[in-house]
Amino acid sequence: MANKNxxxxxxxxxxxxxxxxxxxIVGHGCVLGFPAVLLPQLHxxxxxxxxxxxxxxxxxxxxxxxxxxxxxxxLPLMRSSRKTAHYAVIAPVLVGWSVTxxxxxxxxxxxxxxxxxxxxGMLSPLRSVLIGEYTSPKNRGAFLTTVSLAQAFGIFxxxxxxxxxxxxxxxxxxxxxPTLSFAMTIYCPESPSWLASxxxxxxxxxxxxxxxxDDEDEELESMIQARIxxxxxxxxxxxxxxxxxxxxxxxxxxxxxxxxxxxxxASCMIHFSGGTTMASYSTKILGLLMGPDANTHFWMIxxxxxxxxxxxxxxxxxxxxxxxxxxxxxxALSVVSHLAIAAYIYSRNQNWVSNDGIAIxxxxxxxxxxxxxxGMVPLPNVIAGEVFPLEYKGIGGMMNxxxxxxxxxxxxxxxxxxxxxxxxxxxxxxxxxxxxxNLVVIWFTLPETKGRTLQEIExxxxxxxxxPEELEARKSLxxxxxxxxxxxxxxxxxxxxxxx
Numbered sequence: 001m002a003n004k005n006x007x008x009x010x011x012x013x014x015x016x017x018x019x020x021x022x023x024x025i026v027g028h029g030c031v032l033g034f035p036a037v038l039l040p041q042l043h044x045x046x047x048x049x050x051x052x053x054x055x056x057x058x059x060x061x062x063x064x065x066x067x068x069x070x071x072x073x074x075l076p077l078m079r080s081s082r083k084t085a086h087y088a089v090i091a092p093v094l095v096g097w098s099v100t101x102x103x104x105x106x107x108x109x110x111x112x113x114x115x116x117x118x119x120x121g122m123l124s125p126l127r128s129v130l131i132g133e134y135t136s137p138k139n140r141g142a143f144l145t146t147v148s149l150a151q152a153f154g155i156f157x158x159x160x161x162x163x164x165x166x167x168x169x170x171x172x173x174x175x176x177x178p179t180l181s182f183a184m185t186i187y188c189p190e191s192p193s194w195l196a197s198x199x200x201x202x203x204x205x206x207x208x209x210x211x212x213x214d215d216e217d218e219e220l221e222s223m224i225q226a227r228i229x230x231x232x233x234x235x236x237x238x239x240x241x242x243x244x245x246x247x248x249x250x251x252x253x254x255x256x257x258x259x260x261x262x263x264x265x266a267s268c269m270i271h272f273s274g275g276t277t278m279a280s281y282s283t284k285i286l287g288l289l290m291g292p293d294a295n296t297h298f299w300m301i302x303x304x305x306x307x308x309x310x311x312x313x314x315x316x317x318x319x320x321x322x323x324x325x326x327x328x329x330x331x332a333l334s335v336v337s338h339l340a341i342a343a344y345i346y347s348r349n350q351n352w353v354s355n356d357g358i359a360i361x362x363x364x365x366x367x368x369x370x371x372x373x374x375g376m377v378p379l380p381n382v383i384a385g386e387v388f389p390l391e392y393k394g395i396g397g398m399m400n401x402x403x404x405x406x407x408x409x410x411x412x413x414x415x416x417x418x419x420x421x422x423x424x425x426x427x428x429x430x431x432x433x434x435x436x437x438n439l440v441v442i443w444f445t446l447p448e449t450k451g452r453t454l455q456e457i458e459x460x461x462x463x464x465x466x467x468p469e470e471l472e473a474r475k476s477l478x479x480x481x482x483x484x485x486x487x488x489x490x491x492x493x494x495x496x497x498x499x500x
Contacts, residue, residue: 010136010213017134017211018143020184021086021127022150027093027177028123029154031116032279035060037162037170038109048104055106062110063117064408070121071401078126078393082133082191085126090182093119097175101168119178125401129393132385133193136212137453142319144385148378149311155279156304192220193390193454196227222455227390255461259387260399262445265438266380267403271411272434273334273376274368278303284416288424289341289361299362303369310373317374318382322450327383330375331439337368338432342425349425386449389458 008016039059042051051059077085096115103109127147135143154177162170192211195204201224208220251257270276278285282303286296318326341364347353353360388396418427447460 010211011139013211014135014139014143016184017188018131018146020181020188021130022146023177023184024086024090024093024123024181025127025147025150026154026157027174027181028116028120029151029156030158030174030177031063031093031096031120031154032151033155033158034116034162034167034171034174036159038167041167049106049109051106055110059110059113061412062113063120064405064412066114066117067121067124067408068402068405070118070123071125071398071405073118074122074125074401075395075398077122078129082126082130082194083185083188085122086130086185086188087182089119089123089126090178090185091119092116092122093178094175094182097171097178101171101175121401121405124404125398128381128385129388130191132454133191134211137451139319140385141323141382141450142315144382145311145315145318145378147381148373149308149315152304152307152311152373156308159301159304193223193393196224197390199227222453223390226455226458254463255389255458256392256396258445258461259389259392259396262387262442263380263384263396263400264403265441265445266383267400268407269331269334269435269438270377270380270404271407272431272438273331273372274338274431275372275377276408276411277415278369278372284419285424286365288419289345289365290358291355291361294358299365303365306366306369307373310370311378314374314378318378322448323379323383323386324446324448326375327379327442327446328439330371330379331435331442333371334368334376335432335435335439337364337371338428338435340364341368342428342432345423345425345428349423383446383449386452386454386457387446387461389461390454 039051041047042049074085074089077088092115096112096117096119098112099115100109100112103112128144131143131147132140158170158174161173165173189207189210190203192204192208195201195207204224205220212220282296282300286294286299290296290299341361344353344360344364348355384400415427418430422430447457449457
């Protein structure tokens, strides 16, 4: 077969395509961490670019706003080609860094940040889809967990380089990651799942076996046959279906709305678990928790290093533990940590415990960050690559990204006001309640996905296999899948807005 004469094993090939996406993710981690390098240097007396505090907030926040736009743009691009979509992600971040490097005004930096944020938003729904479609079920969890690890490394890298070099030199170095990703994408194949969705089944088989070897043909044929039956049903219904009716029917499907419900609540947990607020308000949180005499910058670096180690550990743990077990174990730990921090601060304010010493708050915040880094942030990325059926990956990824952006804005916008009005302890009490609610919803909606094929997961959401009554008919399908695809494109254009 395709792999007999190959010098590289299927696992190494899966590592290569994952690394291609991962390098781009590292670059976007640099985008997230860059304001911490840029803004202090712009406020130096000798800076050629003058900036106000209002300008600071726009440079820091504009990325979150345009991320939502980028996720919407990605939907039609994912239909055209997964590989083309990845090229499209890399282009604006390269231009954005170039504009930033050449900038001599606030406006130029702002435009550069917008382009980088646009790229970040475009990649966010695509990255888990790409890794999920390229990799084998037995290793998919570990590969998907590298999303969080790569982003954490990017943040750490830009902070480290930016503390030693100027912001322009730092921006030049940050361009290395998307440039390498672009070069490696040239040698990556098209997604086998996308090829199947376009009726290119021979190409699908070739690429699938190049990536997976010859031991997973059952999943390959199941994926192709499921898509053929979908095409057959779509053509049969095309004469009496309209766009509104199609959308209405799609929304009612369990395999459509259940993954969206799951990812909506998982996205909420990502930001309310503490990772987002620690990234943006770390010195404020550490100062309130440890006291004014604590070296907050030192502890911020310690937590960044801990995050990298925890994300690394999560790659192995998530690949071996069940998804639900990890979700509820780390979710419960996050809830308990928030409650413990709230109780500690309240007790200290009531003079029930001593104000001296940082051992207790250091342990509490470390436990919370461990829960965030090991499960609350990486697990949703893993689940996002597994729960959305091929038919709805585009719209599902886009809606997931919209919810992620929305919750990011909500948390970062309201956190300072909550702390000022009810204190850090009151804020963390609210966060623990939000986390508990989301865990309850996910308990009743999320099936176990570890070690299962994407088709098996889709069948469980649906409540039954795609077409159990037609299992025998699959052996005698008498039509050309490529012609089926062409006919659907010509006869049913625009009538299935929820398909990708």
